[in-house]
Amino acid sequence: xxxxxxxxxxxxxxxxxxxxxxxxxxxxxxxxxxxxxxxxxxxxxxxxxxxxxxxxxxxxxxxxxxxxxxxxxxxxxxxxxxxxxxxxxxxxxxxxxxxxxxxxxxxx
Numbered sequence: 001x002x003x004x005x006x007x008x009x010x011x012x013x014x015x016x017x018x019x020x021x022x023x024x025x026x027x028x029x030x031x032x033x034x035x036x037x038x039x040x041x042x043x044x045x046x047x048x049x050x051x052x053x054x055x056x057x058x059x060x061x062x063x064x065x066x067x068x069x070x071x072x073x074x075x076x077x078x079x080x081x082x083x084x085x086x087x088x089x090x091x092x093x094x095x096x097x098x099x100x101x102x103x104x105x106x107x108x
Contacts, residue, residue, distance in 0.1 A: 070100035077105060 034041065070076040076099040084091045096105040 068099050070098070073098060073100045075100065 031041075064076065064078075068076070068078060077096055078099050079094065079096045081092065081094040084093070094108045096107070097103065098105055
């Protein structure tokens with residue numbers, strides 16, 4: 001699906017487009033035309049959307065010191081977690097690798 005950003009000013013009565021002219025129309029008309037064209041509006045998170053009352057997480061020490069080369073098997077394991085959106089919700093994948101052999105130890 002195509003993505004485009006449409007910035008509304010004056011509560012949707014005037015739209016700023018990346019062209020050298022302004023188009024006067026309502027926000028609902030733009031939404032309808034974008035839906036018909038298959039264009040999705042992108043959402044830009046502003047500073048006021050980020051919560052400020054969230055407690056800060058502790059910073060853990062870097063025990064590996066960014067050195068991911070192991071001298072022998074099973075001396076250094078590394079892991080990662082990622083998330084992917086699906087039609088049923090978010091899918092999370094966690095993987096643990098042996099840094100020496102680069103083989104997957106386990107996944108969840």
